[in-house]
Amino acid sequence: MLKVPVFYYHSIGNVGPETLAAERFRQHLCLLKDAGYTTLTASELIHLDKHDCSQYVALTFDDGLLDNYEIAVPILEQFGFKATFFVIPGFDNLTRWVNPKTRQWSDVSKQGFTIPFPSMQQHHRRELSDMGMEIGSHSMTHPKLNKIPVSRLQNEILESRHRLEDQLGKPVTSFCYPKGRYNTEVLHHIKSAGYECAFTTMPSYYEATTPRYECGRFLIESPALFERVLRWSSAKHLGVQSLCQVINPVLKLKNYYT
């Protein structure tokens, strides 16, 4: 039966603690190549036949950071892999900053925040889209959607989709919750905005029974653990998905209320 590992990344190949070294990322892709995996975009994933048992994997990137375009994409291309990039169209002119001591992020330059993380621009996203990568929305300005007034949800969810579609000239059908936060009101807006699927930060394989608006993903840095998560997607390893199903209701409560 269908059981697809879905991974998510943020920064690749920048400096400091809040990035995954390019060499580590390359190791992940080597493991996928050696094991014969085919990469799927988010839209392809949710349209799979539920009886399809092929070796699929989905790679996703959150936050639309420029290093995704400059560093991760050339490595993906070397392997002939594709991915989905959940971007923040309201951040085009924004450089975000990281404090290497506290690992905190700031949307403004301030003392202690010394590592710049510039954002992708419209032309970067269009280039990725043209080369077969999927562009999804990660909201307009990356707030915790469960914490903002309902009146702002339309701008974050629907207007971000419209802006990206205008820029790309094609439909944008996938969404990713900023900081993994959502609630029933947010789910309602996602569905009525016309998205076909949405991704959380809760660990889980994608299966035929996965709710389309609460697709889980794994955040993995270690190549050894990455390899294990791949291996555990086989039908013989039922334990990990069961464990995810036990812990995810707790994580979901956190995502709803914090």
Ligand SMILES: [Zn+2]
């Ligand atoms: Zn994010």
